[in-house]
Amino acid sequence: MSTHSLIDGAAAPIRLVPVAESDLAAWLEAAPASLRQWATANALKGEAGRHLAIPGADGAIDRIVVVYDPAQALWALGSLPLTLPEGDYSLEGALAPALATDMAAGWALGAYAFTRYRKARRQPARLVWPAAADRGEATRIADAIWLVRDLVNTPAEDLGPGELADAAVSLAKRHGAEVRVLRGDELLAQNYPMVHAVGRGSVRPPCLVDITWGDPSAPKVTLVGKGVCFDSGGYDLKPAAGMKLMKKDMGGGANVLGLASLLMAGKRKIRLRVLLPTVENLVSGNAFKPMDIIPTRKGLTIEIGNTDAEGRLILCDPLAEGDSEKPAILIDMATLTGAARVAVGPDLPAMFCNDDKLAADIQAASTAVNDPVWRMPLWKPYRKWLDSKIADMNNVSESPFAGSITAALYLQEFVSPTTPWVHFDMYAWNASARPGRPEGGEAQAIRALDRMIGERFG
Template sequence: MPSIFETSAASAIPISFVTKSGWDALREALPPAQRQFATASNFTAKPGAYLALPAPDGAIAQVLFGIEDDGAKSRDLFRAGSLPGLLPPGTYRFANAPHDARLATLAFALGSYRFARYRKADRPEVRLVPPDGVGVAEITRITEAAMLARDLVNTPSNDMGPEELAAAAQELASAYGASFGCIVGDDLKTQNFPLIHAVGMASTRAPRLIDIGWGDPAHPKVTLVGKGVCFDTGGLDLKPSSGMLIMKKDMGGAANVLALARMVMDAKLKVRLRVLIPAVENAVAGNAFRPLDIFPSRKGITVEIGNTDAEGRLVLADALALADEETPDLLIDLGTLTGAARVALGPDLPPFYTNDEALAADVARCAVGENDPLWRMPLWPPYDSWLDSKTATITNAPSGGFAGSITCALFLQRFVEQAKSWLHVDIYAWTPSAKPARPEGGECQAARALYKLLSERYA
């Protein structure tokens, strides 16, 4: 992606951030012609309001952009992400400080994203001179990784199946000198990944387990596991058409794990990184796995299929079991797993789970600091018995329908015993309606907060 940043501020057009409470004073300080133009345009400094003020020669003298007052009940720290879609072509600079200059700069970069694989969608022809003290390299690293995640999620499933997802992972591994391996099709059974194989066996596109390794073996081991269900029909427990409509995003966990891995490798963090992605398509065919089927798992736990649409936890289970065998210092999994998480917290606030109190505090703090919202939910022990099955060790879908995100997390916890710390995040990976810096469609969720966490621990 071409850089949105410019180094020279000589001819950059100033952007003045203005609040309602500060508008009267700023208006009086404007040259008379610009003050009259702003009054005639009925500019009120409402958050998100935009006005280009003319110079005497007809050029743009400066841009006014409304943001929330400091004392507002809530402030969108990504408000500046609307600017790339509003500004005429040119180079701009911030004339004064927004609420958070670094986040505003990041938002400006993220707001320039356009998905243009299938039709022309011109990227805004705007550039920004970053404020003093804002690290352009770090902002660029995060932005490019986020755009990778968005591109992967936005690509429809006919062009983003398990094989194509593996190719994208291999391309990333090659770019950073990482190792790459892939176990495909029936080899999953022979190498003891029965749950991954079971979920993906009905598709004409073979399931696989993607495995990337990077970094110095002497450094602390961090393993990332991402759900890569490239399309989810629901299996024989078929989703309705409305529920299937955006299931191209069901590999959003994998997309965000790859984005996070890209940030880690590009920053050269001092970790021994491993990335595991079970990539499958949950299809319908005569050989599809069925309700009440029972399968072994890599860990030896037998699993009764309570619902074929609870497939993400199945593929993650085998991958987590493999990751856990190496006793990583930190094991993180991301997946688009439960509608229950969306009912509880909505699309913008993914829940996370861990029993490590220090890790939980760090994740929550980094989420706030990076404007990448996450909310802790409990691994509630009394609900663990809900996973009991009369014919197998556990079921993948407890009856009753209560606490769906929690029981999913408890299911996955059964496959993690040796890792020193484990973190599970139930993401949505999608923005249903456009917001500043967050266009409608595939989204990078949790990866920025987790990158901040890893940067603090392993810089």
């Protein structure tokens, strides 16, 4: 359980004193001289993330000063659960509800450890629930992000197309959603030829999960996620270094499930649909090949210029299906291109959007909850780079430029111009640990999207 490190009460918890970084100087000025001397001796500065244990008269820890950045309150306590000594702690002082909720959720996120294959090295320190915290909200956030992390961190041996589909079914059932799964050749029978083509090279059959939840008369919000559980590159084989982290190539699908968890747990006033194609892109006698021409659900034929550009291929069929219902918002999330990482790095999901108002609302929500995204252009002149001489379109450009943009332009072909659509090209991984964000799989943009959807629809 994501909030197992938060408890209802404790007999004698150690006090945590949160001090905003801009307020530390004034706080120390008002403190006893002995405390100021102790802080100086231990180089306590007004830098977010610093903390200092203050001993009592008996030499035991009396309290711990924690310096935080109010603009990043979610991560204020993130480093503490696994660095403070095991035991019970409580926050001192009256906190505003939003701050208390963020600090509680951040504590739970800082307590995260991926323990499927080995026992935890230690138990996290425990925090008494802050009195003003919204427990439901803190738990909702932590549960969704823990889900994303667990899925992305699990290697392909134990999280293939079927297992990822099963995880989606389990989430749907927890929230009373309707769900169906197409497997293997059912994809051909139900006209998802591209999902089938990419996944048929694996002995583990491809799947498509279709979840619906909420009032059928409410505004439709449709999510599509890239669920490539392992990407060898297919016949355009990746080198060893490029293949090493490909267990995380389902990170877009994991984030879609995390967003769905937030939306359903938050009882948003929407008609939610989740379309999740799950595949492995492997080499075999049955795998699709360079220069193959494959039809799509929309009827467009695609020449395969590169089998390692498979993410956009499995997204195009469910995007066409999602678009057919004319949703109020259509969102896709994918670990799609290295070009996006070159452009904006690992922390910023590249956002492509065909609707300026939607993009602005997402950007505002992103800023409000400190869940960063960065808008990139859907530059129409580059669309001709995807032209094919013998099919409606190629899945890649021969140009070495603008790889993330041409990938987005490819996906745009499967969405009506009148459908508000946003595409996220994300990394879904922390290369190194930061407070509350351990190395490994990570949720990105889902808190911003949940905020935007809640503000639009309630």
